[in-house]
Each structure stands twice: as C-alpha cells, then as structure tokens.
Amino acid sequence: GESVGLHLPTLSVQEGDNSIINCAYSNSASDYFIWYKQESGKGPQFIIDIRSNMDKRQGQRVTVLLNKTVKHLSLQIAATQPGDSAVYFCAEGPGGSYIPTFGRGTSLIVHP
Amino acid sequence: NAGVTQTPKFRILKIGQSMTLQCTQDMNHNYMYWYRQDPGMGLKLIYYSVGAGITDKGEVPNGYNVSRSTTEDFPLRLELAAPSQTSVYFCASIRPPSYEQYFGPGTRLTVT
Numbered sequence: 001g002e003s004v005g006l007h008l009p010t011l012s013v014q015e016g017d018n019s020i021i022n023c024a025y026s027n028s029a030s031d032y033f034i035w036y037k038q039e040s041g042k043g044p045q046f047i048i049d050i051r052s053n054m055d056k057r058q059g060q061r062v063t064v065l066l067n068k069t070v071k072h073l074s075l076q077i078a079a080t081q082p083g084d085s086a087v088y089f090c091a092e093g094p095g096g097s098y099i100p101t102f103g104r105g106t107s108l109i110v111h112p
Numbered sequence: 113n114a115g116v117t118q119t120p121k122f123r124i125l126k127i128g129q130s131m132t133l134q135c136t137q138d139m140n141h142n143y144m145y146w147y148r149q150d151p152g153m154g155l156k157l158i159y160y161s162v163g164a165g166i167t168d169k170g171e172v173p174n175g176y177n178v179s180r181s182t183t184e185d186f187p188l189r190l191e192l193a194a195p196s197q198t199s200v201y202f203c204a205s206i207r208p209p210s211y212e213q214y215f216g217p218g219t220r221l222t223v224t
Contacts, residue, residue, distance in 0.1 A: 008152045032211045043116075043202050043215030044155075089154060091213075098143050098162075098206050099170075100213070102154040 008087065010107040019077040021106045023090035026071065031095035035064060035075045038087045038105070047075070047088075052095075077108075085110045113138050116216035118203050124222045125193040133188040133219050135203030143206040144186040145170075145213070146178065148199040155202065161186055193223045 013019050025033070031052045036044035050057045050064045050073075057064050063076040073090050087107050093100040119134045137144065142163050147155040157170030161180040175197060177189040186205075190197060200220050204213040 034211060034213075036213075041218075043204075043217050044213075045215070046212045049211065093211065098208055098211065099157065099160065100211065104152075104154045 008105055008107045010109060012109045012111065013080050015080060015082060015110055015112050017080055019080045019084070019108060019110075021075045021077075021088045021108060023073040023075075023103050023106075024071060025073060025090070025092045025101075025103070027092060027094070027101065028068075028071065029094045030092040030101075032093055032100075033064070033066060033073050034091045034100065035062075035073075036089045036091065037084075038089065040086070044089060080108075080110050082110045082112055084108060115139065116203055116205055116214050118201075118216035118219050120219060121217070122220045124224065125190075127193060127195065127223060129193050130189070130191050131193070131221075133190075133201055133203075133221075135186045135188065135216060136184050137186075137203075137205040137214070138184065139205065139207065139214065140183060141205035141207040141214070142183070143208065144180065145204045145206075146176070146186070146188045147202045147204065148172065148197075149202060149218075150199050158188065158201075190221075195223050197221065198223045 034049040035047045038044040048059045061078045065074045087105045089105045090103040091100040116137045145160045146158040156172045159178040161167045203216040
C-alpha cells in the first residue's frame with residue numbers, strides 16, 4: 001500500500017505484480033513529462049517521457065499515462081521485479097524550457 | 113562515452129572550509145546543471161549553464177558559485193561551508209532539443 005507523510009511516499013508490491021506510481025503536477029503549461037529512476041547511491045536515470053499532445057506512451061515493461069484535465073501523470077510497471085526497487089521521480093516543464101520541475105519522488109519496494 | 117562524471121564521491125568538511133565539486137561531461141551537451149538532494153526530498157536546482165561562459169541561478173543558489181569556462185566542465189564552489197549544505201549533489205547535462213537529463217553519480221557532502 002501507499003503511505004504519505006514526512007517520509008518519502010512508499011509503494012510496496014510483490015514480485016510479479018503490476019505497479020502504478022502517481023505524480024500530480026501544477027503547471028498547466030507543461031509540455032513535456034519525464035520519469036526518472038534513482039537506485040540507492042546512484043544518480044537518476046531516464047526511463048520514459050511523454051509530450052502533452054499524447055495521453056499514453058509505452059516502453060519496455062513501462063507505460064506512462066497523462067491526464068491533462070486533472071494534471072496527473074502515472075507510471076505503470078508490468079511484472080515488477082526486485083531490480084525495479086528504487087525511487088521514481090516525475091519531471092515536467094513547458095516546451096522550450098530546459099529547466100524542469102521535479103516531483104518529490106516515490107519509493108518503490110519490491111518484495112521477492 | 114563516460115557520460116557525466118563527478119568527483120569526489122564523498123567529502124567531509126568542517127564549518128567554514130571551502131571546496132570545489134567537479135563535474136565533467138563528454139557528450140558535447142550545451143546545458144549543465146547542479147542539483148542538491150536532501151534525504152527524502154526531490155532535486156533542487158542550485159545553478160545551471162546554457163553554454164560556455166553563461167551561468168544562471170536556480171532555486172537555491174545562496175552559498176554556492178559556479179563557472180563554465182569550457183563546454184565539458186561545470187565546477188561548483190562552496191566558499192564557507194555550513195551544516196545546511198550537508199546533502200548529495202548531482203550534476204546533469206542536456207543537449208537540446210532533447211529534454212532528457214543525464215546525471216552524474218553524485219557527491220555526498222557532510223559539513224560538521
């Protein structure tokens with residue numbers, strides 16, 4: 001389940017389950033949205049992006065959904081594996097601005 | 113390509129000491145960034161640069177300075193270290209029109 005508070009929001013899942021990580025954004029002018037994965041002790045790494053003229057984009061085992069009406073972004077990970085355990089960040093920004101705004105992040109814990 | 117490299121990986125400073133965090137990228141990226149990441153939090157932008165000779169403040173620039181004399185290097189300088197600067201520092205770069213940021217492995221700094 002999820003817990004939100006002073007600590008990083010956390011999502012705990014069993015290996016093999018599908019995971020859904022959510023991100024709310026505030027800037028209605030944002031044109032691009034990116035998901036990053038940060039493993040413990042490492043820098044963030046690009047996973048997938050989506051532009052505002054799309055509502056869904058699929059990658060390898062990952063799908064990003066964009067709902068501009070409610071300013072909501074989600075990352076779906078299929079058949080979650082222990083190697084998916086990490087903190088996931090969303091980032092967003094207006095087209096032509098290369099200064100994105102990062103969300104606080106969600107910690108995904110995958111139990112074998 | 114080595115990508116984005118940062119040195120040192122770890123450093124402990126006493127209050128009032130100064131140091132330079134090094135960042136180098138070999139991808140010929142125009143934009144470079146410095147972020148800090150506090151425990152359980154997202155990334156906060158300290159400074160960024162759109163090209164050699166051009167730098168600009170981000171969200172939390174106080175207590176830091178940067179320079180960009182070459183495309184490859186973007187060092188971050190702490191002049192009078194304070195405990196509030198204890199954090200993990202990440203350097204990143206972008207080559208427009210792509211919005212994907214490439215991050216270095218980070219420098220963990222402790223000021224006591």
